[in-house]
Amino acid sequence: ILNVEQSPQSLHVQEGDSTNFTCSFPSSNFYALHWYRWETAKSPEALFVMTLNGDEKKKGRISATLNTKEGYSYLYIKGSQPEDSATYLCASLNTGTASKLTFGTGTRLQVTL
């Protein structure tokens, strides 16, 4: 079983702050890294799928980077808003695990006014 770890476990920021969190994953047999946004009482929704070392993806105020050699990805949120409050999940797909994503336990972000 692969180990995908996310830090911090939870984060509380003020509106307008920029923030980032980390996902670490096994670098061996790496295939893809997924980021999902999960609001309370809803279902996870995909933010990014990243495959290449050095890849950077952006969607509005949210961006992500990928380092496959050392096995980590950062998710950045610029100018946090209350609607960014959610749990952010990362998941790793490694070739040794066939078709299975392994999820981390998430970073819970709360943005207050």
Added chain:
Amino acid sequence: NAGVTQTPKFQVLKTGQSMTLQCAQDMNHNSMYWYRQDPGMGLRLIYYSASEGTTDKGEVPNGYNVSRLNKREFSLRLESAAPSQTSVYFCASSVQAIYEQYFGPGTRLTVT
């Protein structure tokens, strides 16, 4: 498009009862998945189906069976429910494993 639908939304079972959770997707996706979500544990894969006609065990398959009925539908069966199976169950689908997964609304199951 409805995306991924799941039924039921809520269910209470007594220990030893059986039930089937239904999942359907209308996006013509090849791969479908069943996860359970427990506090502090994140999403854990129960079973998945990489393509129609195939199913494989995930991280926590014990106590469950699945059927990939056709390309659209993937059901999860609890033959003899146990309190340890109290959880929220999510079905998901994707074009293929590397691509983003689309999740259903979840089924909250309580086993007493």
